[in-house]
Amino acid sequence: MTSPFALPAALNPPMIGREAVVDALYRCVMAFDTNDTALFNSSFMPDGVFEVNRRAMEGLPKIHATGLALIFSVDTTHLMSNVRVHMRTGTRKDGVAQENEASLTATGLSQHFAGGKGMEPGQNNLLGGSLYRGELTRDMDGLWKFRHLQIKSTWVQGDYSVVGGPLNETEQ
Template sequence: MSSIPSIPSLPPTLSPALTGREAITDTLYRCVLGLDTNDATLFDSAFIPSATFAINDKVSTGLPAIHTDTFDVITKLDTTHFLTNIRINIAEDGLTASATASALSQHYGGGKGVEPAQPSLMAGSLYFVELVKEEGSGLWKIEAFKMRVSWAEGDWAVMSGN
């Protein structure tokens, strides 16, 4: 892995309390920052245990499967994920919501991101996320995450560590 020092993570619950829309946006940020920093606690704080995570047509069900299929793959790489165009709709009950976002992700082999002329993969994606407000903590959590890769540029072999 990279010899670059890691960046510390902030806690899943921020202070002062976030507004509803800010808290939902923060859920998306916890997900992608958890991937980029290999922070399982932060990543897991964004999901309910039975969540689904779909990338195009491949669906993972439950947090253990999401770890195996996504977290364990992405966190071995040097990555950054950027989110923009986030739109949020909170249901009248105030306990469920949905969000959409555009994403740009960059992937390099683990420990190779700052080396010159390394193979890389950059992808543009659209996200659709269904969320629920957790009883007790009040944290918004992802119930269903759907990602459609719209385009990609570079070497797909980077994703498998080749």
């Protein structure tokens, strides 16, 4: 479903360099907050890996069935900061050097409420701080997309039942 609060994946004018890499992260978390599957897909390679607290989902079908099913079931807001990007230069088939791979790190805050309850006073919620690490590739459509996105929760405050229980590293 496309959200009225999400802009198109490819913006005009097109972004370049680090800004274009960071946009993959923004597309991803905006998709979380707006339940926008198409926007999320624009941020991930079809065979990408989405890893939350050492629990990995590989490929968009698995990510949709497991990760997005949970994220889209709650009311969320994700705020990203401290974003850093490292660009790597590769060579195209015609011999021209081009930045086509990148690594990204960021810090995120995310607030979660039970689905449909976010605007109701006094609701249980879960606030978390997380570290993000991503490996990205520029896809054939020109958009940067995650090959691998790791999220590691560093602290939480509130009620785990909002997201179905603890999201610790030992759970499988």
